[in-house]
Amino acid sequence: MNQEELNNKLSEIKDKLIAVEQPADSRIYLTCEAENSYAVNKFLFEDVPLRFVIATGIDSDDCFEILYHYAYDETGCMVTLKAFIRDRENPAIESIAPFMPAAEWIEREIHDILGIEFKNHPDMRRLILADDWPEGIYPLRKDAKKPVKRPDGEVCSRPIVQSQSPARRTVELSKPVVAVGPFHPLQEEMEFFQLTVDGEIVTDIDMRISYNHRGIEKISESLQFDQVPFLVSRICGICSASHPLAYVQAVEDIAGVQPPERALYVRTIINELERIHSHVLWVGLAGHFIGYDTVFMWAWKYREPVLDLLEEITGNRNNYGNVKVGGCREDIPDELTPKILKELDKIEKKMEMLTKAVLDDPILHARLKGVGILTREAAVDYAVTGPTARGSDVGIDVRRDDPYAAYGALDWNVITQTEGDVFAKAVVRLLETFESIKIVRQALKNLPDGPVTTEVKEIPPGEAVGHAEAPRGETFHYVRSDGGNRPVRHKVRAPSYVNVPSFRASCIGQHIADVTITLAAVDPCYSCTERLAVVDQHKNVIHDYDTLLRLSREKTARIKKEMGAPELKMEDL
Amino acid sequence: MSWKIWSLKKSPWVFHVNAGACNNCDIEIVNLLTPKFDVERLGIKLVGSPRHADALLVTGVGTRQAVPRLKEVYRQTAKPCVVFLVGACSCGTGIFHEGYHVEGPVDKIIREEDPNAIIAYVPGCPPKPEAMISGIVKALSAL
Numbered sequence: 001m002n003q004e005e006l007n008n009k010l011s012e013i014k015d016k017l018i019a020v021e022q023p024a025d026s027r028i029y030l031t032c033e034a035e036n037s038y039a040v041n042k043f044l045f046e047d048v049p050l051r052f053v054i055a056t057g058i059d060s061d062d063c064f065e066i067l068y069h070y071a072y073d074e075t076g077c078m079v080t081l082k083a084f085i086r087d088r089e090n091p092a093i094e095s096i097a098p099f100m101p102a103a104e105w106i107e108r109e110i111h112d113i114l115g116i117e118f119k120n121h122p123d124m125r126r127l128i129l130a131d132d133w134p135e136g137i138y139p140l141r142k143d144a145k146k147p148v149k150r151p152d153g154e155v156c157s158r159p160i161v162q163s164q165s166p167a168r169r170t171v172e173l174s175k176p177v178v179a180v181g182p183f184h185p186l187q188e189e190m191e192f193f194q195l196t197v198d199g200e201i202v203t204d205i206d207m208r209i210s211y212n213h214r215g216i217e218k219i220s221e222s223l224q225f226d227q228v229p230f231l232v233s234r235i236c237g238i239c240s241a242s243h244p245l246a247y248v249q250a251v252e253d254i255a256g257v258q259p260p261e262r263a264l265y266v267r268t269i270i271n272e273l274e275r276i277h278s279h280v281l282w283v284g285l286a287g288h289f290i291g292y293d294t295v296f297m298w299a300w301k302y303r304e305p306v307l308d309l310l311e312e313i314t315g316n317r318n319n320y321g322n323v324k325v326g327g328c329r330e331d332i333p334d335e336l337t338p339k340i341l342k343e344l345d346k347i348e349k350k351m352e353m354l355t356k357a358v359l360d361d362p363i364l365h366a367r368l369k370g371v372g373i374l375t376r377e378a379a380v381d382y383a384v385t386g387p388t389a390r391g392s393d394v395g396i397d398v399r400r401d402d403p404y405a406a407y408g409a410l411d412w413n414v415i416t417q418t419e420g421d422v423f424a425k426a427v428v429r430l431l432e433t434f435e436s437i438k439i440v441r442q443a444l445k446n447l448p449d450g451p452v453t454t455e456v457k458e459i460p461p462g463e464a465v466g467h468a469e470a471p472r473g474e475t476f477h478y479v480r481s482d483g484g485n486r487p488v489r490h491k492v493r494a495p496s497y498v499n500v501p502s503f504r505a506s507c508i509g510q511h512i513a514d515v516t517i518t519l520a521a522v523d524p525c526y527s528c529t530e531r532l533a534v535v536d537q538h539k540n541v542i543h544d545y546d547t548l549l550r551l552s553r554e555k556t557a558r559i560k561k562e563m564g565a566p567e568l569k570m571e572d573l
Numbered sequence: 574m575s576w577k578i579w580s581l582k583k584s585p586w587v588f589h590v591n592a593g594a595c596n597n598c599d600i601e602i603v604n605l606l607t608p609k610f611d612v613e614r615l616g617i618k619l620v621g622s623p624r625h626a627d628a629l630l631v632t633g634v635g636t637r638q639a640v641p642r643l644k645e646v647y648r649q650t651a652k653p654c655v656v657f658l659v660g661a662c663s664c665g666t667g668i669f670h671e672g673y674h675v676e677g678p679v680d681k682i683i684r685e686e687d688p689n690a691i692i693a694y695v696p697g698c699p700p701k702p703e704a705m706i707s708g709i710v711k712a713l714s715a716l
Contacts (some may be wrong), residue, residue, distance in 0.1 A: 139673040210638040211594045215672035222671055231668055237597025237699065300607035318597045321699055472661035
């Protein structure tokens with residue numbers, strides 16, 4: 001279906017809409033009343049069909065708006081449906097989660113931060129606000145104040161961990177439960193997983209987030225357009241180039257600014273270097289979780305030269321702060337090019353060795369193939385992005401579908417695999433690092449002359465969406481301006497937000513020993529814990545995190561033995 | 574110098590706590606263990622339980638949801654325990670200062686739990702691994 005056919009298809013639903021705007025070929029805005037939003041969303045998701053990206057709740061002066069963002073990947077078109085909720089006293093709208101699991105989290109989130117009720121939502125528990133957050137205070141409403149501490153002893157009136165609906169993945173206390181979280185001995189963020197198990201088999205999974213919620217969208221409203229990139233690069237330290245890029249593209253769209261050619265190439269180079277170090281990081285961690293610490297140490301060793309290059313280009317190993325509205329802050333000096341190319345050669349050689357070691361290893365095949373399968377259908381339903389989607393034969397990549405920076409002018413491939421298991425995701429990531437190296441080489445070769453920045457006078461009123469392909473998938477930013485010097489609403493969706501809920505499709509039915517690697521396979525901004533306790537129904541023993549890691553490693557060892565493989569030595573790699 | 578402090582300074586085992594950070598400091602902490610920096614050669618070891626730890630490496634702003642858990646982790650450590658605040662966020666909440674879900678800075682939270690806590694600051698966004706190693710050495714030499 002090309003763009004024209006898409007427009008024709010969308011006109012079928014015209015009678016339910018108030019307005020249709022198309023400021024650019026690949027940006028469509030539809031408007032409707034809250035009563036019609038269910039029907040229109042169902043049409044967009046099931047009949048067109050579009051990929052659900054995220055929803056944004058906005059507190060406008062006289063009403064609430066819910067914006068449903070969709071993407072049509074064949075033409076890179078972004079479709080936004082605006083639904084107006086006129087009743088400010090008791091705002092409510094029909095939930096779309098019953099037919100679209102991808103919308104479950106965001107509806108819970110909008111309920112938390114704006115107090116909008118979603119009718120017929122299957123599971124309206126608290127999502128991103130803390131357990132001790134007072135009821136009735138909605139931080140993203142314009143009149144919200146920072147709440148004081150709640151009196152001791154008062155509990156949240158909505159249950160936090162237990163689901164409201166008994167039909168849906170409730171954690172029954174009679175069943176054994178594995179609590180994973182919120183701390184993990186290795187690293188990174190807090191998250192809390194609850195696995196219900198029957199013997200060795202995981203029968204259900206539930207999650208609690210909020211530990212890392214810092215309220216960035218609200219802070220962004222208090223910063224100037226030019227300050228926001230510094231904030232959004234600190235959403236995630238490993239995606240600290242792609243978040244500001246997506247934001248800046250949205251603002252440039254509002255202002256109608258076209259950054260200079262050279263700036264686009266500099267952005268491409270920094271983003272691809274980031275992808276290389278992030279993918280290598282993942283390979284290392286994955287190795288650690290299945291008991292291959294050699295892979296962990298080697299992968300992280302080969303990641304260091306990439307960080308050194310980034311430090312040389314931008315001045316910092318992470319949090320580059322290089323992108324700004326209208327271009328880049330720092331140029332890549334021409335005399336650095338030979339050095340970068342030389343380092344890339346070295347990195348490529350090491351990556352070839354690492355890839356060969358990982359992909360040719362029969363034990364890794366036995367250990368990772370068929371584990372944690374995310375089927376193509378589930379990947380579409382959960383609207384996952386990035387390597388998680390590409391490993392499940394959903395060939396989407398923002399860099400190709402809606403080209404930004406210099407990607408449209410360069411020659412590279414989108415890597416997909418059909419199996420959907422952990423191995424497929426590993427293959428996707430490993431092969432993508434070679435594509436990234438290829439992109440950086442070409443970008444350096446074709447680096448045009450000229451300035452890297454253009455002057456931006458002011459940001460007019462308007463709204464726009466921007467998205468970019470982060471190492472983990474599509475990061476999406478929506479920005480609305482009222483003509484002042486700060487955004488009035490800035491919505492962020494990081495790729496893990498849609499990838500993490502897909503655990504429900506990939507973990508259930510797995511062995512406990514496979515859970516750590518399955519959870520790690522989507523490369524979430526990852527966590528689990530040392531306080532993780534497994535209660536086994538039959539044996540009535542309590543395991544801790546170390547036991548779980550040991551189980552995972554023992555399984556590797558067992559497979560090794562069954563296959564008659566020799567002990568793996570460093571020289572063999 | 575009491576024998577407790579004397580023994581604390583030898584081979585400090587550290588436990589890493591993320592109290593609402595962006596991953597950056599956390600990744601750099603893991604980086605400390607990998608071949609380029611390899612802090613295990615200095616006897617510094619990342620352990621899996623706060624009960625085994627001589628020091629906590631705290632990153633992040635201290636979000637409302639994380640604060641009770643952070644206090645619990647601090648309670649579980651054997652005292653004396655050095656608390657290292659790694660990164661701009663944990664040193665003073667940094668760019669997230671105005672956030673509605675932020676309860677930090679972390680030093681205030683730790684002092685609520687234990688007014689005599691030993692706290693060391695490693696600023697930076699993120700601090701380089703070299704800065705973290707230097708921070709640990711300086712803090713332990715000052716004890």
